[in-house]
């Protein structure tokens with residue numbers, strides 16, 4: 506058996522990691538090389554990412570990966586979607602904004618004035634999320650100084666290789682890609698005052714973007730190609746969902762819970778628009794027909810606030826165990842309430858939502874955590890049902906992948922509320938999808954998505970939660 510080794514860079518909104526992936530006809534595994542924190546940084550002009558720090562961690566991780574596994578053949582990068590960096594004469598003009606920054610509200614109003622949401626939906630197929638890149642570009646003051654706009658994984662690929670491209674799955678989250686053709690919608694960009702020349706050439710997952718710049722090849726001790734993967738983390742995660750049947754739904758659960766089904770054709774109906782279901786492009790031309798549910802963000806922000814209050818860290822598994830033993834009635838709130846999307850003071854804001862609807866606020870932490878987890882599960886079950894209704898699929902099971910698959914309380918609650926079995930794992934679906942697409946490009950993994958998923962199923966058996 507020929508096993509190939511690749512490096513996967515996977516950046517999430519709360520942490521990033523560099524991994525070594527090994528893939529062969531009967532092999533698929535990951536070795537964690539480094540993990541580093543990520544999160545919003547408050548600056549005078551709003552919420553940003555500390556991109557310089559992230560990039561430094563990426564370089565260190567890659568160097569360490571090659572030290573541990575000299576056979577590494579390529580690098581693939583994925584991250585959260587929608588955010589970008591601007592280049593002027595090859596230099597990054599500023600630290601990228603964080604999508605949770607509130608400046609986007611003005612962008613939404615201005616864009617919808619020019620192109621109403623109903624029209625946008627027909628053009629780009631995206632659910633309304635106030636931070637979709639087109640709204641951000643509309644209010645980006647540095648746009649006039651820029652010659653190139655790159656989404657985060659493309660920006661890292663540029664810094665590594667010198668080549669600027671737009672990987673298609675992530676480009677589909679900008680709102681500037683035509684949902685039907687998968688090409689830039691230059692007409693829309695121009696109407697919104699966005700110079701189409703800023704948008705780089707599109708490439709599909711599997712394309713070689715470029716080779717490490719000489720000084721980096723020296724630092725990393727190997728001249729490696731950077732290969733485009735499904736650079737939107739959710740696109741990579743969906744590649745590695747071990748879909749057991751055509752009628753399975755998936756939930757990719759980390760900071761967000763992305764809930765939906767994979768389709769071959771878009772469903773651009775009024776009902777889909779009203780339910781706020783998106784058509785993000787997947788690997789191999791599939792559509793990720795899904796809805797964003799605010800996921801573990803609610804729990805991680807709550808825990809962060811409690812930790813600040815205590816001046817001590819909280820043991821999450823212990824908290825969840827205690828939450829699982831809470832009895833009696835459990836108050837639910839709308840996980841997607843817009844007041845819960847900014848960072849900070851989450852327990853108070855959830856309490857305000859419960860209060861406003863006349864529900865009593867759980868008094869101790871386990872009960873509070875239980876309310877959060879059950880509310881997320883209720884939103885998941887609801888979105889699965891909507892995905893089924895809108896797509897006409899008889900959904901018979903739910904694959905839950907990502908960090909949330911380790912949360913047994915959440916998996917069981919989702920199964921109970923949906924009345925469907927939940928198949929949990931793999932926890933590192935995103936990195937696995939990244940590795941699989943690189944492995945395939947190098948000739949070391951099977952050709953079709955179905956075969957890639959069968960390999961995931963053989964090597965990472967999911968854990969089953971039956972509805973009670």
Ligand code: LFR
Nearest residue numbers: 584585586587738739761797
């Ligand atoms: C998940 C994700 C979602 C996207 C959100 C913001 O990490 O990429 O798919 O809607 O983050 O980019």
